[in-house]
Every structure is written in structure tokens, then in C-alpha cells.
Amino acid sequence: MRVRRAPAAGWPGFVRVRRAPAPGWPGDPDTVEEARRNPESIAGHGIDDVVEHYAALIADLPVRPVVFGHSFGGMIAEKLLGQDRAAATVAIMQIRARLSMSADGYVTTPSGWPALTADPAFVPGQSHGIREFLADCEAALMGRTTFQPALTNSRWPWPDLDVFVLGSHRPESTPDHVTTDDDPVRLLEKVRAANRGGDVHLVGGPRTIATIHALGALDRLELVVLPLLFGGGTQLTPALSPETGLTFLSQRALPGGAVEIVYSCAGRRGDLPGKPAEQV
Template sequence: MQILARLCMSADGYVTTPDGWPPQVIDPTHGPGSHGIAEFLRTCEAALMGRTTFEPALTADRWPWPDLKVFVLGSTRPAGTPDDVTIDDDPLRLLEKIRASNRGGDVHLIGGPGTIETYRALGVLDKLELVILPFFVGNGMRLTESLNTRTGLEFESSRPLTGGAVEIVYRVSPQL
């Protein structure tokens, strides 16, 4: 089991738009499976995220993770949460629940930089995948607002994606 964070980022370095949405949603090429996510999810069996990322899914037209076990780092269970979603406010305890249910697949760490930093600081984040989008958003949240800037990254691969985006994959190494 590997824990893999995958984020889209605008060319000017923002992981959200000014109104808090992931920047890929304003990309004209955005849609189901776009930006390399379909290939990425083939190895994943679980999704791990913070409550802020999870809650909008409760009112979405379709459940975003139909084939994944869902784990949420949060202190309350929002109304409408499906029964099979696991919620816990302790990141280590939640990690143990993920490990206990894992059948060998990877875990997609979804969410904001704070959630990603929580699991990076625990030393369990294996890869950071960035999809650089070919446009600027001008404002929003940057990855490094929460992620420790001393995080060691080892280049693993890169590839162009449809619509001019570029995927860059880094293996996360211990802090420098």
C-alpha cells in the first residue's frame, strides 16, 4: 500500500481557485477521468481526505468515489454521509483503519495542503503528483502554505497530458 497525493495546480502555483475550488474544474478539458486521474485511480482502492474536501461530495450529482473505500479525517459525521464511509478525528487511528481494511491497493490522499502535510509529517506520504495546468488563476491557496518547504522530493517521472497540462511525479523522501 502506498499513499499518493495528486493535486492539480495552476501555472501560477495555486491548488485552489480564489473561491476555493480545485483549479481543474475551470479547465475546459475537465471531465470524468481527465487530467490523468483515470489512470491514477487504477491502482487505488481507497480515498483519504479531510472533511472540507469530503463535504461537497455529499451534494454532488454523482458520488465521486464509487469504486473506492472512503476515509475522512474529521471530528463530526456530516448529515447524509454514506454508512460505509469511515470518519475519525485522529490521523494515526484513521491510518490504522485504512491499513486494516487494505487489500494491497494504493490510497489516494485527496484534499488540501493541510491534510497532505498531516500525513507527510507522519512519514507515510509516498508520492506527490502534481498536474500543472496551462492557465493562471491569480489567487487562491498555494501548496506550500501548509506543506513543509523542507520536504524532500525525488523526481520520478513526467508526461504531457491532453489540453497542455503536465504531470510531474515525485517520491517523497524524509525531511531535508
């Protein structure tokens, strides 16, 4: 759980919770039956519509509230904070994938190494924004292919994180504190049961990311685009469905010429037009 506050002189003593309303999204019917009869009522609302819906509700309150949000709702909460509509936000556990890719769209080099390893500016565990990223994480979730090399590595890659591994069997010499399971649904239940409020770093390639996304559990996709062209390698798609919905959250330039782009992964993208958008 991450708590963020708007700039202020501090908290004057303890916070007393008077009430905690949980209003629905715009067009959200009062009952499940009504939603089934009229599913169009919640269709067609974009991110800005949702934010403005909650902003209008907040405007009727006597003071700025603390806004809680889980997953995609956490992004809405952060947008309200950025507009100075909330006194603070509490964003509950998110599963976040972070990948590097070349400027021509490859997440591995032609020889199969992660794209980041080809950048002369790469320093393991330190460069390209990874330290700031990990500051919000308490766990790492990965497939066995990503995990197994760590068993013979001179440096344990995840010293401060709980580690969860998806694989058909538990590799020999796996440390006792590492949790493994061959069922992704069961493993996610273990991740959530152990969670203390921090985020989860989804480590691995496109197939692992696609597995978690297919379960509706991938909250963020963070791409580090490198100033390099590979001309070959592995791409994010089609392992991760091209129909994955992406909503832009933020971007920033990193030292060495790379650019970090962060997306929310809620929903599904619409059909691609058969001709340029301005001609539709």
C-alpha cells in the same frame, strides 16, 4: 499490492520461492546499537547509490529476482525493474496525493475552487490522467471539508473506492460504508487494516496533505501543472512544509497542454543555498 513484470514470454508454471533475502541499505549497520554509535555510516547516500547497491547484490544471483518494496522502497524496486535487473516487482500500498496547480503555483483559483476546474479541458472523473491514477487505487482518504459536499452531490465521487474521512464528527447522512475518525493516527491504522494491496488516493487540499505527511505516511505527490496563470489563490506551501523532500520519479504531457509530474516524498530537502548553486 501492485505486481509488475518485465517483458517476457510469460510465467512458466508456478513460481517457487527458494529464499527471500532482505538486505539492508548501503552502509546499514548490523545492529541498532552500532547505528547509534555511527549514524554517519548511512548518511550521504542518494537514490542512485541505493539502486546501484541493490543492483550489485542482484548481479550475484543466478536469476533475476522478484523485488518487493514498500513506500519509498517500492520506487527503488520499480527503478530496478526499469533497468531490467528484476523479473518483477511488488510495490506495497502507497498513499498518493494528486493535485492540480496553475503555472504560477496556485492549487486553487482566486475564488477557492480546485485549479483543475478552471481548465476548459477538464472532464470530472475522466480527464488529466485521473482514470489511470485511480486504476491503482482501492481507497480514498480525505478531510471532512472535502468529503461533505459529496453528501449532496448527484453523483457519488468514489464509487469503486473505500472511503476514509478525517474529521471532528461524522456528518449526517454519511453512508454506512464510509469510515470516519477524528484522530489521524487511528484513521491511518484503519486504512492499513482494511487494505487489500491497492494504493490510497489522498484527496484534499494542502492542510490534509500536510497532516498525513507529518505522520510520515505520504508516499507520493503527483502534480498536474495546467497551462493557466491565476495570479492568486491558495498555494501548496506553507501548509505543506517547504522542507518536504521531493525525489523526481516521472513526468508526462497530458492532452490539453497540462503536464503531470510525480515525486516521491521521502526525507527532507537540504538547506537552500544563500547564493546561486554554481557559485557555492
